[in-house]
Amino acid sequence: xxxxxxxxxxxxxxxxxxxxxxxxxxxxxxxxxxxxxxxxxxxxxxxxxxxxxxxxxxxxxxxxxxxxxxxxxxxxxxxxxxxxxxxxxxxxxxxxxxxxxxxxxxxxxxxxxxxxxxxxxxxxxxxxxxxxxxxxxxxxxxxxxxxxxxxxxxxxxxxxxxxxxxxxxxxxxxxxxxxxxxxxxxxxxxxxxxxxxxxxxxxxxxxxxxxxxxxxxxxxxxxxxxxxxxxxxxxxxxxxxxxxxxxxxxxxxxxxxxxxxxxxxxxxxxxxxxxxxxxxxxxxxxxxxxxxxxxxxxxxxxxxxxxxxxxxxxxxxxxxxxxxxxxxx
Amino acid sequence: xxxxxxxxxxxxxxxxxxxxxxxxxxxxxxxxxxxxxxxxxxxxxxxxxxxxxxxxxxxxxxxxxxxxxxxxxxxxxxxxxxxxxxxxxxxxxxxxxxxxxxxxxxxxxxxxxxxxxxxxxxxxxxxxxxxxxxxxxxxxxxxxxxxxxxxxxxxxxxxxxxxxxxxxxxxxxxxxxxxxxxxxxxxxxxxxxxxxxxxxxxxxxxxxxxxxxxxxxxxxxxxxxxxxxxxxxxxxxxxxxxxxxxxxxxxxxxxxxxxxxxxxxxxxxxxxxxxxxxxxxxxxxxxxxxxxxxxxxxxxxxxxxxxxxxxxxxxxxxxxxxxxxxxxxx
Numbered sequence: 001x002x003x004x005x006x007x008x009x010x011x012x013x014x015x016x017x018x019x020x021x022x023x024x025x026x027x028x029x030x031x032x033x034x035x036x037x038x039x040x041x042x043x044x045x046x047x048x049x050x051x052x053x054x055x056x057x058x059x060x061x062x063x064x065x066x067x068x069x070x071x072x073x074x075x076x077x078x079x080x081x082x083x084x085x086x087x088x089x090x091x092x093x094x095x096x097x098x099x100x101x102x103x104x105x106x107x108x109x110x111x112x113x114x115x116x117x118x119x120x121x122x123x124x125x126x127x128x129x130x131x132x133x134x135x136x137x138x139x140x141x142x143x144x145x146x147x148x149x150x151x152x153x154x155x156x157x158x159x160x161x162x163x164x165x166x167x168x169x170x171x172x173x174x175x176x177x178x179x180x181x182x183x184x185x186x187x188x189x190x191x192x193x194x195x196x197x198x199x200x201x202x203x204x205x206x207x208x209x210x211x212x213x214x215x216x217x218x219x220x221x222x223x224x225x226x227x228x229x230x231x232x233x234x235x236x237x238x239x240x241x242x243x244x245x246x247x248x249x250x251x252x253x254x255x256x257x258x259x260x261x262x263x264x265x266x267x268x269x270x271x272x273x274x275x276x277x278x279x280x281x282x283x284x285x286x287x288x289x290x291x292x293x294x295x296x297x298x299x300x301x302x303x304x305x306x307x308x309x310x311x312x313x314x315x316x317x318x319x320x321x322x323x324x325x326x327x328x329x
Numbered sequence: 330x331x332x333x334x335x336x337x338x339x340x341x342x343x344x345x346x347x348x349x350x351x352x353x354x355x356x357x358x359x360x361x362x363x364x365x366x367x368x369x370x371x372x373x374x375x376x377x378x379x380x381x382x383x384x385x386x387x388x389x390x391x392x393x394x395x396x397x398x399x400x401x402x403x404x405x406x407x408x409x410x411x412x413x414x415x416x417x418x419x420x421x422x423x424x425x426x427x428x429x430x431x432x433x434x435x436x437x438x439x440x441x442x443x444x445x446x447x448x449x450x451x452x453x454x455x456x457x458x459x460x461x462x463x464x465x466x467x468x469x470x471x472x473x474x475x476x477x478x479x480x481x482x483x484x485x486x487x488x489x490x491x492x493x494x495x496x497x498x499x500x501x502x503x504x505x506x507x508x509x510x511x512x513x514x515x516x517x518x519x520x521x522x523x524x525x526x527x528x529x530x531x532x533x534x535x536x537x538x539x540x541x542x543x544x545x546x547x548x549x550x551x552x553x554x555x556x557x558x559x560x561x562x563x564x565x566x567x568x569x570x571x572x573x574x575x576x577x578x579x580x581x582x583x584x585x586x587x588x589x590x591x592x593x594x595x596x597x598x599x600x601x602x603x604x605x606x607x608x609x610x611x612x613x614x615x616x617x618x619x620x621x622x623x624x625x626x627x628x629x630x631x632x633x634x635x636x637x638x639x640x641x642x643x644x645x646x647x648x649x650x651x652x653x654x655x656x657x658x659x
Binding site: 229232237240276 | 386417425
């Protein structure tokens with residue numbers, strides 16, 4: 001098991017190298033001229049060329065990539081002498097529109113995104129799996145049909161629609177909650193919860209619909225397995241049969257989906273963060289597109305990719321924990 | 330002979346969208362304590378459903394069950410779900426056809442065995458584990474103290490079936506139902522498993538109901554044989570009578586379709602023509618009449634019009650056939 005994880009981590013490092021290269025080359029090929037974008041209002045050809053040299057854009061893509069890579073480990077300096085900007089390791093690049101290192105920007109935005117993802121994840125996973133099991137056990141009856149109907153609606157509604165409707169009624173019409181304003185939970189926990197509860201619930205409803213359906217179909221499948229009949233033939237109470245034998249066997253695809261969904265959420269829930277004005281990675285990415293700020297886009301893309309790759313690794317390890325047959329011997 | 334297990338006029342049907350599936354219709358048979366009953370028949374003859382009905386494994390909200398299933402004086406069909414559950418795995422146990430799919434792939438066999446112990450007995454985990462190892466040893470698994478930590482996929486098919494047997498017998502049930510226990514196994518392993526089951530039965534005195542379509546297994550193990558067709562018991566007799574004096578044309582057909590090494594090799598196998606009946610649209614009269622070669626011997630087309638009764642033709646020998654009333658088929 002240990003060797004397996006080590007091998008997977010090595011592959012992950014290789015994958016990240018390949019990914020950074022791809023992202024880097026892709027963004028370098030974009031028609032936008034970063035030197036001009038960072039030049040400001042009064043802009044001469046001379047300043048553009050100076051900027052180009054300062055940003056290292058006069059070098060070949062491969063050299064730029066090398067500088068970018070080394071920047072991750074030893075940092076890098078933009079320009080020379082008095083006006084030089086030092087970006088310390090690990091340097092993901094420097095945003096000239098926000099005049100801050102990209103890493104710092106990302107770290108500032110990370111808490112809001114992590115809290116949003118974590119809260120929603122716990123809610124939709126527990127809710128979705130529990131309702132899915134309930135629905136499977138009452139297959140074909142009115143409870144099952146109601147749950148399936150509601151989940152279809154939840155699954156189909158776009159997040160911006162639910163988000164805006166919820167804001168309109170809960171915040172504007174009924175004034176149950178104040179307008180969302182993000183604060184860190186350690187500064188003002190009450191305000192934090194007041195801000196987060198709606199985006200959590202909206203995300204949870206959207207995702208839980210999917211997990212309800214997935215869990216239900218998994219349960220219906222495993223409940224028909226021969227080993228479930230064996231478990232019943234042993235005289236196990238039905239709740240043990242369902243929880244310990246059927247649910248465990250149907251868990252694998254749920255874990256896969258959950259891992260990737262969680263990673264996706266960590267990359268920023270772009271629409272919901274924007275609607276609820278949460279300062280997360282999603283809204284950072286949106287502003288980077290509008291500005292436009294390529295350094296931030298590269299940074300956010302990379303971080304998101306890292307989350308997804310790590311999530312894949314975690315999912316694969318969890319597979320082996322759940323199913324002994326896939327454990328490497 | 331007093332019956333330990335008595336199935337009396339058992340009917341099981343499943344309402345489906347295509348119609349009512351009459352899996353078992355008015356089945357009756359019995360087994361005395363410590364004896365072995367073989368239930369024989371093709372797929373869809375109602376053998377497995379009968380077994381599951383006895384074990385209380387049929388979901389009563391999907392299956393209509395009527396009749397009586399009396400085990401040691403108690404009618405199982407009058408008990409509530411929880412009472413039957415308590416008997417499952419303790420008083421009565423079952424082993425299944427495919428040991429690989431019947432063992433949970435994610436749990437160690439030791440844990441699956443201990444679970445069976447602990448659901449019926451208040452014992453510690455280590456005590457249950459000790460009993461699991463003991464049970465594995467009893468079914469002839471080598472170094473059981475190591476195998477106990479294996480997962481099902483690490484064992485061979487024969488070993489897995491031994492584990493299933495160990496699990497079924499771990500609480501010393503007085504009734505063991507084996508549903509085609511050798512069908513999914515290699516031929517060489519089949520003999521070992523039947524041997525093991527006979528041996529364990531001799532040692533424990535368990536009453537055994539073995540469901541099979543392997544007439545070799547029947548000859549090896551059974552005391553009495555119950556032949557089922559189309560959800561009905563068509564013949565019930567001591568094992569010798571079944572082989573030497575089969576009365577029902579279907580039983581005769583089954584025996585004729587078994588290859589024999591002793592007879593002349595030029596002889597071809599003699600299969601029963603036609604297919605098993607649809608359980609939704611059962612034939613009228615005798616369910617076997619569309620495939621029966623002796624139909625013409627019964628006057629007045631009675632085979633098509635009138636369902637024969639299960640009648641006694643000799644001591645402990647029952648047959649459901651109009652011909653039997655006339656002195657038997659030839």
